[in-house]
Amino acid sequence: MNDNFYSNTLLVAKNAHLYFFDSLKGIDVISGRRLVHLTKNEIGRKKLFHYQLIIFLDSGFKVNYPSVIKEFTQAKMILFFWNHLTQKYLNLLEASRKIGLIDSYYSFDPIEAKKYELYHNSTFYTPCVQLPSQLPDYDLFFGGNDKGRGKFADAILDKCANLDVSILLYIINGEKGYKNEGYLPYPKFLEFLVKSNGILEIMQENQTGLTLRTMESIFFKKKLVTTNKAIKHYLFYHPDNIFILGEDSIDNLSQFLKRDYYPIEYEKIKLFESKNWFERFSSVENELLNIEYHDSLLDY
Known part of the structure; x- marks a missing residue:
């Protein structure tokens, strides 16, 4: 300013x-x-x-x-x-x-x-950039601070290895936010995102609100695999776009990622x-x- x-x-x-x-x-x-x-x-x-x-x-x-x-x-x-x-x-x-x-x-x-x-x-x-269209290098990307989510992410990684689903995890430790060692500046984060078919979202315990990862999935039309069970109550929810871990069968994850992204009406996302x-x-x-x-x- x-x-x-x-x-x-x-x-x-x-x-x-x-x-x-x-x-x-x-x-x-x-x-x-x-x-x-x-x-x-x-x-x-x-x-x-x-x-x-x-x-x-x-x-x-x-x-x-x-x-x-x-x-x-x-x-x-x-x-x-x-x-x-x-x-x-x-x-x-x-x-x-x-x-x-x-x-x-x-x-x-x-x-x-x-x-x-x-x-x-x-x-x-x-949306601060126009993400280029390209074939994804991997199916899902998770990037963020650990905040107790690292073990769950590793468990998902192990499970997906048996489902022919590839995941890139970029997890950093610390409580200093953008000052943590290894912190990804947002433009760099988006470089990883563009190479992925979808986003893995792991919520903190008892968290139900919509996160930045959810917004990225909506505005960049990326598949979202999330632990947020409350997300099904939002107007933009569609089962072709959002996979809820703990409710949707993990055995169907590979098939979910292969389906086309369902276009969401602008009226349902413009308020964000x-x-x-x-x-x-x-x-x-x-x-x-x-x-x-x-x-x-x-x-x-």
Whole structure:
């Protein structure tokens, strides 16, 4: 972000250049550290006064950020949880609520939003590249931090070896996110993705919300093999595109991967586009956002 004003909305993330953030349009993106720096000079304070909506992502959020900027802005401030609400994030939610400067709290997961009395807005995504068409080198790709998923991934790898299904695993260890040794910058991650027929998604324990892997599968038309059993309640679900481990028979995985990708209607995926996502924060908050899933999801 430079000294020009691009938007009335500011997104505050751990790093302004993670994932697809450089491709976002109609919204400014900044790191938390850079946000604090804006308060140190007149130009920065003028920027803060300009914004009408400031959205903090949970990852990288510090509870003192709203206090640091409150005298320089009249913007509505939102804390958006786009990660599974583990105890770490529940503690963050509790600490922030005690301070009382955030106007509204949201979760990307409608189940967790209902459970913890948060507003719901979907996850979001912007395809940052046009993936070239090519014959895949392998059937499935999993890339990410271990977070307890490594053993399960190895078990799937062993099982698939007997099914003539090839999997590329790229698993790193550590709790530092993009600072972990071996971290794949997102463009590099997409280079692996383009060589795969599909994506292997291994959820953390008790996680049901839609992940970045799900978004990649939808927007890049890649097959998804997932442990997320709740995904069948979403409107974009189709059995030709999504294979649910633990429900669909693993013996049918090879046949699933050979079937053509079923085209999904644009109406079922457009709400996940970033521009539609941040515009929804200006809508009436007490309206339940249930246009992405069937009502049965909330009883899951």
